[in-house]
Amino acid sequence: MDNGSTCFNYMDNGIIINSTSSYKEGFGIINGELKYGIIGTEKFEDFVSGYPVLIKAGKKTQITYAKELNYKARRTVLAYNKFNIYLIAIEKPGMAFTEM
Numbered sequence: 001m002d003n004g005s006t007c008f009n010y011m012d013n014g015i016i017i018n019s020t021s022s023y024k025e026g027f028g029i030i031n032g033e034l035k036y037g038i039i040g041t042e043k044f045e046d047f048v049s050g051y052p053v054l055i056k057a058g059k060k061t062q063i064t065y066a067k068e069l070n071y072k073a074r075r076t077v078l079a080y081n082k083f084n085i086y087l088i089a090i091e092k093p094g095m096a097f098t099e100m
Helices: none
Strands: 011-014 016-020 027-032 032-037 046-049 071-078 085-095
Touching: none
Parallel strands: none
Antiparallel strands: 011 016, 011 046, 027 032, 027 046, 071 085
């Protein structure tokens, strides 16, 4: 963020490393399984939040927030279904959220 703080929530081995009051949705590990959820609502072993969430429950979300970040930049996208985990790294020249 422009003030130097991160907008992400991050947990490692059950210990919260960074926490913010916003953007608590993301991915974590519970009993060796990758789960989507909200930090603090389940007993995640490891967790990282995403900002903004692009797809929720299989449907594209309307991004009405994070407009300050909607510019071309390198991005990392994490997604999964019951069969696969997808990690997509977008390099130069980057993409805006609306393009992703």
